[in-house]
């Protein structure tokens with residue numbers, strides 16, 4: 001599509017979704033549901049007088065929050081600039097107040113509001129103080145963006161989903177209460193309403209439990225900060241006064257302070273206690289809670305032993321005493337069955353309870369814990385593994401291994417919170433891995449997050465209604481400091497806020513780009529170490545099989561930059577005089593492009609090299625030779641099936657984008673038949689290396705050619721350099737280019753150094 005056509009379509013999309021120039025110009029995230037803009041603006045006074053019909057209790061809460069509110073509000077009797085009216089019944093208002101701490105779900109309308117801005121008069125109406133609080137946030141954002149000048153408009157707004165959360169793992173690294181408060185200060189301005197506090201895990205227990213003091217005397221303090229180094233020290237814990245002690249924990253007072261701070265900002269703190277896996281820190285402090293096979297490292301508790309149940313019940317007693325949240329997360333993820341299989345007590349439990357193996361054993365403990373919490377008037381949330389072996393009757397499922405678990409649970413009429421890792425994991429890279437601090441696995445860019453729809457139309461009303469919301473997950477294996485955590489959280493959580501709040505017809509990636517470009521500067525200015533958006537050009541290739549071409553488009557994450565490029569030239573560094581990118585390239589053969597962003601005429605980042613090929617193998621046949629098959633066990637790594645390596649669709653900088661083909665544990669050995677003897681001068685395949693998931697470049701590739709499919713000759717071999725082999729994450733095109741030769745069959749073999757994962761896409765033949 002031509003760029004001009006695209007622009008027209010974009011303009012149509014914008015006008016049909018009702019974006020007013022006025023509100024776009026003023027930029028607000030998350031984008032509201034509806035607005036009726038009028039002409040003109042209103043310069044807010046430096047002190048805004050307000051009246052309200054709040055109850056005394058609600059007014060006290062508001063006044064406690066106001067010193068933290070960016071606009072200066074002053075209560076006034078009689079006529080005031082700002083009028084805040086609660087329109088709900090006394091019961092609605094009370095439910096709204098209680099929901100701030102207990103996290104019970106409010107009807108969407110009750111989180112909604114109307115904000116009417118006229119000249120010298122602003123009116124907020126909402127059924128609850130939650131909605132009024134959000135109206136205040138919208139007003140503050142407009143004022144912030146307009147430097148005190150707000151548009152004359154009426155905004156009617158409510159969320160799309162009830163649950164809009166951020167998860168923070170404080171086990172792998174400990175973050176203090178001040179850090180959490182600082183995040184809540186900002187998150188509430190985006191109408192995020194849940195913090196999922198991952199308090200316990202292998203690497204440290206973070207909540208003081210008086211009945212089990214060793215959890216925090218020992219298991220809150222590990223013997224090394226770096227988790228690999230700690231693993232080398234046999235994952236041992238120590239006491240706080242040990243010279244190598246690294247960690248921390250929260251006291252009951254810390255928890256109370258945070259819960260109250262969050263409540264005043266309409267954020268509920270949901271604690272997570274991991275059961276039964278991710279529990280090395282538990283069994284390390286209390287070995288009697290582990291299985292009775294050989295001693296040593298294990299990450300699961302024994303489910304055959306009643307002591308385990310007494311332990312978790314006591315822990316949950318304290319948790320429910322400290323946390324008013326109706327929902328308690330009890331983990332359930334990634335428990336190995338290894339020790340249970342060999343443990344006499346676990347096996348006796350399986351027999352006694354007539355359970356069908358270890359999956360049902362895990363389900364047994366989850367169900368028992370659910371029953372216990374239900375008896376205390378609480379409900380559980382668990383990771384999607386709680387579906388295995390039978391779902392606990394009242395559980396909410398948090399879908400993280402993609403969305404299948406969430407869909408399955410919704411079909412079983414269970415509530416679901418969507419956190420699929422490819423869209424919602426903030427421990428993943430957010431830009432070209434080699435340019436970023438060490439992170440986990442693949443790339444979850446801002447675009448990936450923003451593109452996510454937690455309840456697409458095909459779910460239908462019947463199942464879609466069980467999708468309660470969305471959450472960004474911040475696992476901290478590689479995130480040791482608050483400033484690094486902020487870097488990983490922002491801007492991605494801001495995209496989550498719009499995914500969770502705004503209707504699909506109000507979401508617009510181009511418009512979001514403009515708003516986030518402005519917003520992220522403000523976030524940085526407020527003292528948060530946000531990722532300042534990518535300084536690199538992004539590229540996308542779309543294949544058009546009918547017209548035998550590739551459409552190569554370039555883009556940027558920021559709206560305040562231009563893309564300059566060179567094409568098929570020796571000049572690998574575009575300058576300000578190089579052409580400006582304005583529309584996609586149509587590639588019938590091969591092109592090499594170097595593209596770079598410029599901000600105010602100055603280059604930023606480094607040039608991006610992109611190669612696009614409508615190559616000779618596209619649409620031809622490929623066979624997987626003996627003992628070579630790609631990794632069918634996980635559909636993310638099939639690349640789309642048997643033709644993935646020569647379909648013209650290239651894997652991106654994220655090996656989990658569904659386009660890469662994974663080989664595990666075997667080598668790759670494929671033969672491509674070009675259909676007829678053809679002149680060939682280029683045979684290369686692209687591989688991805690991602691060491692922290694065990695994916696490496698091949699140790700060696702060998703390429704053979706044949707005219708008749710019987711007699712093959714070696715064309716070339718290729719190997720990564722020692723330096724490339726050591727890189728944490730990298731991509732490499734491996735193969736041959738040389739004088740044109742005439743062949744029909746190409747056999748491409750890629751050998752792994754040891755049987756692990758190898759990702760390939762695409763094999764390009766020119």
Ligand code: ACM
Nearest residue numbers: 333334383400475
């Ligand atoms: C998870 O990421 N293990 C829930």
